[in-house]
Amino acid sequence: MAGSLTRSLKRKLVIMRGSSDTVSGRAKRTLVKSLYTQPSTLAIGAFNGIASTAIAAWVSEINILYIGCALLTIIAVARVTAALGMSPDEDGTSTRKLELIYEIGAFSYAFVIGLIAALTIILDGDASVQVLMTANALCYGVGICARNAGSPSIAIGQLGLVSLPIMVAAIWKGSLAFIALFVNILLLIPAMISITLNVFRVLRDSISAAETSAQLAEKMQTLARTDVVTGLANRAGLNHAMVETMMATQPGRRIALFWIDLDRFKEVNDLMGHPVGDRVLAEVARRLRNVSPEAATVARFGGDEFVIFCPDCDRKMSERLASEVHAEIMRAIRVDGERLEVRASVGVAMLPEDGADVDSLMQSADLALYHAKVNGRSQTHFYDESMSRDLVRKREIEHELRAAIKRDELSIFFQPIVDLESGRIKTFEALVRWFHPEKGELRPDEFIPVAEESGVIVTLGNWITAQAARACAQWPDEVSVAVNLSPLQIRAPGAALGILSALRASGLDPSRLELEVTESLFLDDSPATTHFIEELSAKGVKFALDDFGTGYSSLGYINTFPFDKIKVDRSFVSGPNVGKQSEAIIRAVVEMGSTLEMEIVAEGLESIEQVKAVRKAGCTLGQGYYFSRAVPDYMAAMLLAVERKGDPLAQRKIG
Numbered sequence: 001m002a003g004s005l006t007r008s009l010k011r012k013l014v015i016m017r018g019s020s021d022t023v024s025g026r027a028k029r030t031l032v033k034s035l036y037t038q039p040s041t042l043a044i045g046a047f048n049g050i051a052s053t054a055i056a057a058w059v060s061e062i063n064i065l066y067i068g069c070a071l072l073t074i075i076a077v078a079r080v081t082a083a084l085g086m087s088p089d090e091d092g093t094s095t096r097k098l099e100l101i102y103e104i105g106a107f108s109y110a111f112v113i114g115l116i117a118a119l120t121i122i123l124d125g126d127a128s129v130q131v132l133m134t135a136n137a138l139c140y141g142v143g144i145c146a147r148n149a150g151s152p153s154i155a156i157g158q159l160g161l162v163s164l165p166i167m168v169a170a171i172w173k174g175s176l177a178f179i180a181l182f183v184n185i186l187l188l189i190p191a192m193i194s195i196t197l198n199v200f201r202v203l204r205d206s207i208s209a210a211e212t213s214a215q216l217a218e219k220m221q222t223l224a225r226t227d228v229v230t231g232l233a234n235r236a237g238l239n240h241a242m243v244e245t246m247m248a249t250q251p252g253r254r255i256a257l258f259w260i261d262l263d264r265f266k267e268v269n270d271l272m273g274h275p276v277g278d279r280v281l282a283e284v285a286r287r288l289r290n291v292s293p294e295a296a297t298v299a300r301f302g303g304d305e306f307v308i309f310c311p312d313c314d315r316k317m318s319e320r321l322a323s324e325v326h327a328e329i330m331r332a333i334r335v336d337g338e339r340l341e342v343r344a345s346v347g348v349a350m351l352p353e354d355g356a357d358v359d360s361l362m363q364s365a366d367l368a369l370y371h372a373k374v375n376g377r378s379q380t381h382f383y384d385e386s387m388s389r390d391l392v393r394k395r396e397i398e399h400e401l402r403a404a405i406k407r408d409e410l411s412i413f414f415q416p417i418v419d420l421e422s423g424r425i426k427t428f429e430a431l432v433r434w435f436h437p438e439k440g441e442l443r444p445d446e447f448i449p450v451a452e453e454s455g456v457i458v459t460l461g462n463w464i465t466a467q468a469a470r471a472c473a474q475w476p477d478e479v480s481v482a483v484n485l486s487p488l489q490i491r492a493p494g495a496a497l498g499i500l501s502a503l504r505a506s507g508l509d510p511s512r513l514e515l516e517v518t519e520s521l522f523l524d525d526s527p528a529t530t531h532f533i534e535e536l537s538a539k540g541v542k543f544a545l546d547d548f549g550t551g552y553s554s555l556g557y558i559n560t561f562p563f564d565k566i567k568v569d570r571s572f573v574s575g576p577n578v579g580k581q582s583e584a585i586i587r588a589v590v591e592m593g594s595t596l597e598m599e600i601v602a603e604g605l606e607s608i609e610q611v612k613a614v615r616k617a618g619c620t621l622g623q624g625y626y627f628s629r630a631v632p633d634y635m636a637a638m639l640l641a642v643e644r645k646g647d648p649l650a651q652r653k654i655g
């Protein structure tokens with residue numbers, strides 16, 4: 001009977017081991033860890049056992065029980081020492097080792113306590129002592145089944161080891177009451193096994209469910225922090241990594257933040273399609289990851305922008321990393337047999353000098369990137385304080401510019417463009433001036449770029465054209481007005497409409513309006529530009545190419561667009577490099593102008609020698625301080641009146 005019981009017990013234990021194997025390692029560990037929780041229950045159990053055995057030995061005067069008492073004490077001390085020596089929370093201790101150590105202690109304690117109870121029966125101890133020790137052992141066995149249900153093999157093993165000696169002793173005695181005790185225990189064991197297994201299943205299932213949902217949550221979080229196209233961290237991932245790093249950062253630690261923007265990436269997308277664009281981004285991401293240190297977080301910050309957040313990176317390392325980034329990105333990328341070349345602009349800011357926290361570090365890197373871009377792209381700029389000052393000044397100007405337009409602080413000055421043959425004024429160029437109540441007179445070079453960046457240029461440009469057209473309508477019919485247009489103003493929707501409404505409001509004939517545009521306008525041949533020029537040309541508006549010779553070298557657009565004038569930049573006339581070479585250039589431009597029937601204006605004439613030189617070179621028109629600075633509208637009207645009285649620009653007629 002005992003044999004069949006052991007067999008069925010064994011079978012059940014095998015099943016239990018099998019079922020616990022199906023639990024994942026983490027869940028299994030949680031279950032085993034439960035053995036080590038609430039050590040107080042173990043201590044109470046041990047104390048009960050030891051104290052009861054001591055009392056039993058004393059009362060019954062069975063000396064061997066003192067040995068049992070000593071054994072229990074040794075086991076209890078060994079278990080406590082072993083448990084203190086290793087922490088179940090430490091990953092270094094394997095789950096199996098934790099379980100084994102517990103198992104040895106638990107099994108030996110259970111067997112000894114069972115054996116002591118059996119001895120009180122076999123050696124005919126006092127009835128009260130038999131009750132005390134048998135109750136002690138069985139209570140321990142039953143209690144332990146509930147306590148250790150997380151490891152059913154241990155729980156049931158303990159129950160078995162506690163019960164077995166008592167059952168043997170009961171059979172040995174063979175009296176009716178002891179046979180009844182034997183049967184009681186025999187029935188108790190399967191009942192307890194079933195209860196333990198039930199508790200185990202409930203425990204296991206709830207731990208597994210909790211683990212599954214924890215894994216799912218972890219997966220979702222990883223997904224939410226990853227960019228799908230490149231596999232890098234996205235904005236959320238970057239923020240998370242930055243916050244984590246900053247929280248662990250000791251004072252004095254250096255961190256570099258690289259903000260990388262691919263140059264003209266929009267063209268790749270527009271010309272080759274988004275799928276190709278995505279593959280280029282993925283390749284760039286791979287290369288950035290390769291050159292970045294292990295501890296760095298590389299993120300895609302949306303569009304074609306990337307960020308490398310690099311802890312423990314000093315200035316020297318950052319400079320090296322920046323040049324590696326450029327080198328890696330510049331290597332041609334092959335997509336579908338096409339060779340693509342990509343470039344990038346990089347802005348770098350360092351903690352702690354360029355920002356005390358993540359936000360200010362990002363701001364500084366962004367500013368540095370902006371400087372890298374406006375300085376001609378494909379380069380790295382490290383943040384420095386002057387960048388912030390520039391920005392603050394720009395913001396101030398932008399804000400005040402909007403107010404200035406409303407407050408009428410802006411005015412238009414006019415500078416004459418003179419016929420070099422007759423000395424008569426043919427055109428006035430309208431040049432905007434800003435008389436700031438505190439800062440004094442501001443030059444257009446200072447605020448026009450701000451107006452362009454902020455979009456104020458559209459409103460401002462339309463206002464200037466309207467003012468210039470109104471002034472010109474008061475002048476004699478043969479005098480025209482020239483207005484400078486910014487490329488951004490021309491590309492804005494409804495740009496031609498703004499010009500036409502200025503003409504209509506002033507009643508000025510379109511042929512008396514001349515629009516000065518620069519070569520930069522043709523850098524990206526946008527249909528909006530072509531449309532603007534064609535529409536206004538058809539109405540009779542004239543066009544002049546300003547600052548000729550300073551920028552874009554292709555002359556193709558001179559043939560394509562109907563310019564009436566070319567204004568040779570003043571650096572060819574009065575700059576420090578004026579000499580034989582610039583004279584030759586002026587001659588070439590003049591020759592081209594006469595072939596294409598365009599007039600050539602020399603800008604920046606400050607001396608009679610310069611005037612004579614450009615006239616000799618073939619320029620027909622001139623402009624510069626030699627004739628007049630830009631003057632307010634009433635002065636312009638006066639200059640014209642004087643001229644009409646037969647005194648062409650005072651005595652400035654060139655003989």
Ligand code: C2E
Nearest residue numbers: 431432443444445448464484485486604605606624625626
């Ligand atoms: P720009 O179109 O080349 O205008 C000529 C600039 O040269 C003017 O400077 C003028 O005062 C200056 N200048 C004229 N003669 C001489 C000379 O003999 N010597 C020297 N050294 N300089 C001379 P300003 O008025 O400061 O304008 C600077 C630039 O600002 C202009 O260059 C133009 O690009 C832009 N700008 C001026 N007014 C407007 C405007 O109303 N709209 C737009 N979009 N841009 C404007």
Ligand code: CA
Nearest residue numbers: 429484516546
């Ligand atoms: Ca101009």
Ligand code: CA
Nearest residue numbers: 546547567603
């Ligand atoms: Ca010019």
